[in-house]
Amino acid sequence: MNAPTTIAQTDRHRPGRVRQGRRVADRLLRVSCTVATAVGGLVLGSILIMLIIRGIQGFTPALFTHPTPGPGSEGGGIANAILGSLVLTGIGITIATPVGVMAGTYLAEYGRGSKLAALIRFLNDILLSAPSILIGLFVYTLMVRPMGTYSGWAGGVALAIIAVPVIVRTTEDMMSLVPSTLREAGAALGAPPSTVIVSVTWRAASAGIVTGIILALARIAGETAPLLFTALNNNSWFSPDLMGGVANLPVMIYQFALSPYPNWQGLAWAGALLITATILVLSIIARLVIKPHTSR
Incomplete structure (x- = not known):
């Protein structure tokens, strides 16, 4: 009586399917973090570059x-x-x-x-x-x-x-x-x-x-x-x-x-x-x- 339930549970929780979902989530998270870091670095870098270029001119x-x-x-x-x-x-x-x-x-x-x-x-x-x-x-x-x-x-x-x-x-x-x-x-x-x-x-x-x-x-x-x-x-x-x-x-x-x-x-x-x-x-x-x- 319990055999179909056990098979269904085993099929639902296959290691391959769980790993595949985790891989996709991991890749999405890595891409999101990389994009956020790149945007933040670009903004910060542009501010610092402008500050250095404009500020160094007044260093006397x-x-x-x-x-x-x-x-x-x-x-x-x-x-x-x-x-x-x-x-x-x-x-x-x-x-x-x-x-x-x-x-x-x-x-x-x-x-x-x-x-x-x-x-x-x-x-x-x-x-x-x-x-x-x-x-x-x-x-x-x-x-x-x-x-x-x-x-x-x-x-x-x-x-x-x-x-x-x-x-x-x-x-x-x-x-x-x-x-x-x-x-x-x-x-x-x-x-x-x-x-x-x-x-x-x-x-x-x-x-x-x-x-x-x-x-x-x-x-x-x-x-x-x-x-x-x-x-x-x-x-x-x-x-x-x-x-x-x-x-x-x-x-x-x-x-x-x-x-x-x-x-x-x-x-x-x-x-x-x-x-x-x-x-x-x-x-x-x-x-x-x-x-x-x-x-x-």
């Missing part, structure tokens, strides 16, 4: 030694904007790194399954997807209006708020990938949890944590919207107390690219190429420095 010694010129002026450089971007990015990443690493460590080591950790993850996801212009408006209300002026401190805080969720998420993910046996080995030797985290978990996840910091640095290096409401811009050197407008590359590129002056447009292309090259160099250096530690 004056670019790194002279401040930005006035409207309609010839010559000049972006030295003040470069220095301002370094200062703002440095303030932002200096504030964000300890906060992000500590928060990620708490979520991965102490807050597993707790309601507080779930709340922190929820707020972190909101910050991670929040438009940067809203963060700029928030810092404007929090710092710029009470102080009565734009400042580099407000710009640094805005960039820090953008960088923190990236570092938190990466730190938690990397520390969660560390095998629990390493923690158990440290605890078996009598080390307190803090020592295990610092000497074992952080060391094992150091490559991923540093990568997260670099990703956060790359994220805030080109942010324009929050700086429009906090640090604004300045065509001259900023004051040592960072009060008033502080020149920076993102806002300078935004303003100069929209201007009708060819000299300003050329400086905008050069600044965009400089930011791109800097992030690329930082990523390469980080990989070269981290690779010997991860191979041990």
Whole structure:
């Protein structure tokens, strides 16, 4: 009685037919991935080629030694904007790194399954997807209006708020990938949890944590919207107390690219190429420095 059913089932699930369907699906998926990669590479390549061609024309010694010129002026450089971007990015990443690493460590080591950790993850996801212009408006209300002026401190805080969720998420993910046996080995030797985290978990996840910091640095290096409401811009050197407008590359590129002056447009292309090259160099250096530690 069961013979016809068994034969039908065997005929329906022949290995040859299953393999043929999988081959077709595999080929379609490979073709789709190849086409998508080619289109993405073509678009990215065209942007980079245009950026290199237009930006390299503005690379002169004056670019790194002279401040930005006035409207309609010839010559000049972006030295003040470069220095301002370094200062703002440095303030932002200096504030964000300890906060992000500590928060990620708490979520991965102490807050597993707790309601507080779930709340922190929820707020972190909101910050991670929040438009940067809203963060700029928030810092404007929090710092710029009470102080009565734009400042580099407000710009640094805005960039820090953008960088923190990236570092938190990466730190938690990397520390969660560390095998629990390493923690158990440290605890078996009598080390307190803090020592295990610092000497074992952080060391094992150091490559991923540093990568997260670099990703956060790359994220805030080109942010324009929050700086429009906090640090604004300045065509001259900023004051040592960072009060008033502080020149920076993102806002300078935004303003100069929209201007009708060819000299300003050329400086905008050069600044965009400089930011791109800097992030690329930082990523390469980080990989070269981290690779010997991860191979041990």
